[in-house]
Amino acid sequence: MTRMTLLALLLLSPSAGAASLTVFAAASLTDAFTEIGRAFDARTGHRTTFQFAGSQVLRAQLESGARADVFASANDAQFTPLLGRVVTSREVFARNRLTVIAPAGSAKVRSLRDLTGPGVRLVLAAPSVPVGEYTRRMLAAVDRSGTYGKDFAARALRNVVSEEGNVRQVALKVGLGEADAAVVYASDVTPTLKKTVRVVPLPTRFNQTAAYPLGVVRGSVSADAARAFVAFVKGREGQAILRRWGFLSP
C-alpha cells in the first residue's frame, strides 16, 4: 500500500474531526442509549462511551468533579440542582411509567394488593434513586385513594427486603427469582427480562410518569459533539430507538 492510499483512507475514514464523548446516563437507559450511541457514532464518526448508574450516583460523581460531556437523569430531583453549576442545559427527552413485576414461575403476587401479603419479599430502589422516589409516590397515591386500606404504603414498605442502588439491580432480583415482586419502569421489562418475569397490573390512576432530562455538562471539552448528541437523542432516529425500548415521547 502506498503512502497516498493510506492518506486517502485516513481522510475518508469517519474519524476525521471525531470527538470522544462521555455520557453519564441513568441505569434505565442502558439498552436504549447503547443503541443510540452506536447509531450516533455511525452517523457522526464520534466515539461515544457511556457510564450507566443510578442517577443519584452520577449526580454525586459530577458534583465531585467527574469529567463527562452529557448527563441524562431519570428525574428532576437529581438533575435540577446541577443546572447552571454543573450542567448548562435541560431538555426532557423521554418519559416512562412504573410497572410491578414478579417472577414468572411464582403466583405469590398477582395484583397490587398482594404487595402487602404476609411474607412477600418486595425489592425496591432506595428513596434517593429516581425509580425509588416514583415508587414511593405511587404507594402514597394508593394510600390517598384508600382502595386497599389506609396504611397500604406502610404495610408494603414493611415487606421490603432490600433497597437497591439502581433500577436494573431491582429488576435483576426478580429476574433471578430472589424477590417476590419489585417496582421498575415499564422500559425495564426488556425482551431478555420478559423470559423470567411476569407483569402485575398497576392501575393507571396510581401510576407515576417519570420525566427524563438531559443536558450538556459545563466544561465539556467536546461541547459541539455533546450538543449534537443531545439533538440526536431528541431527533427522529433517537426517539424511534427510545420508543422501541419502551419509553414514551417527552
Next chain:
Amino acid sequence: MRRAGLPWAGVLLGGLFAAFLLLPTLVLLSRGLGADFWGTLRSPAVLDALRVSLWTTGMTLLVTVVTGTPLAYLLARREFPGRALLDALLDLPVVLPPVVAGLGLLLTFGRGGLLVPGLELAGVSLAFSPAAVVLAQLFTAAPFYLRAAKAGFAAVDRDAEAAALTDGAGRWAAFRFITWPLAFPFLLEGLVLTWARALGEFGATILFAGSLQGRTRTVTLAIYGALDSELGPALVLSAVMVVVAFSVLLAVRMLAARRDRLDG
C-alpha cells in the same frame, strides 16, 4: 565509584510513594473525625450499620472457629487421598473476586439455586437475610483462619503431644491442654484476619444479601449507600473503619511478636 550519603532520588521516590499510601487514610480520619463526629455516629443509619456488622461478623467468627478448626486440624495432621488438592482449592475464595463469590453463592443458595429443593424442604430461606450476610463473609473470610490454623497445628511439637498421650491423657485432653494452647497464637491471628476481611466484605454481600438498613446493610454497604445522598455518615463510618483497621494491624503485630517469642 561509590557515593557516600543518602541516595536522594531513592529517598524522594520512596517518600512520595509512602505519602501516596498514607495520605488517603489521613484525609479520611481528619474529615471523618472532624465537625459532627459524635452527632453523626449516633444517627440511626450509622448505629444500625455498626450493629449489623458486629452481629454478622461475630456469627461468622463463631462458625469459622467451630467448623474451621477441625478442618484445619485434619488438613495439617492427617494424610488422606486428595489432601493436597483440597488444601490448595480451599484457598480459592481468598483470590476469587468477591463479586464472583457473591454470584456463586447466589446460584448455589439463592432461590433459583442448586440447593433450593433441600433448603425449601427445611423451611430455610436465605436470600436477603442476615444469614446471607454471614454466608458471604464466611465464604470470603474463613479461608484466612484455615490457613493460619493449619500453620499453627503444623508448628506444634508432636513430641509434647506424644508425651501427654503416653502419660495417660486422652486424645481430647491432649488436644485441649497441649495442641490448642500451643497453636493458639496462630489461631488468634487467623481469627483477627478473618474478622477484618469479614468486616470489609462488600461485593458478595451486596449481590447475595441485598441492602436493608438494620438487617443486611453492613458498614461497607452503608458507606456506599450514603455516598448517594449525604457524605456525613460515609465519612464517620470510614473513620471508624480506619481506626478498626489500625487496631487490627496492631493486634496482628503483637500476636506475631508473642508467637515469635514462644517459638524462640
